[in-house]
Amino acid sequence: MPLHEPSPYEVLGLPPTAGVREINLAVGQAMRLGRFSRQQIQESAALLRNPERRLEVDVQQLLPPDPVDGTADLLAPALAEPLLGGERPPPDPADLLVLRRDDLEADFTEPAPPVAAPEPPVPARFAADLSVLPPIEIPE
Template sequence: MPASERSPYDVLGITPAATPPEVHAAYERALAEAGGTAAREDCTTAYLHLRNTGRRLGADILEFAAPDPATTAREAFAGVADEPFLTPDAPAPPIAGLVVLRRTDSTADHQEPPPTKSTFAIPTRFTPTAEVLPPVDIPH
């Protein structure tokens, strides 16, 4: 990976779908536009990564891999432990603010007829219809 921690694709200004001739052309273009020694080294390192099939696959895996969940969670909750959630002198939130179930949904659940016999019946408002299917383009 280049010293600037940028993706080799970003350094050369190409997409992951670029062919080897496109990678070479992008490398030549990036070298011509590079201002300093560090930029030229970044271009060369990116080109060497993308020219080699194994290194290119490794760069693709590193770039598009999911982030580490432990690190992501640690960053997301970094300041949570610093401040207390509820202080003794803070008033409790109102109960109405804590209710998330809508009255209409609750009423609709109770208006459904109970299941008959010993089989489970799916409420009619949850039965699948054609409206839940995504649109599909049919090739001609």
């Protein structure tokens, strides 16, 4: 049993750019080859003939990775050094970071609140007065 279900393109032996005519021709050829069951071939052909279902399959298929030229050249510096550092000398104690209580306390203290600048004065033409209030009728 295969680890994954073959795509309709694999069943019919078609590229993703195949048209309906190519799909119809590929059905007969796939039947003659006999690599897949008749039901798989018919279902694959029906799926590829339906534009909406075909789009779903195309979106769900994983794209092959882009080839990287010069991969060996890129990895050469990393592969030149041994991966396990068994022959390296132990680190110098002076190079190790020493944390002191004052440093830790400074890291966990709350910062002082920012000093807010005083608000600029409102020009007189924008000041609120009684003209902005709606008229009020006072009951007698």
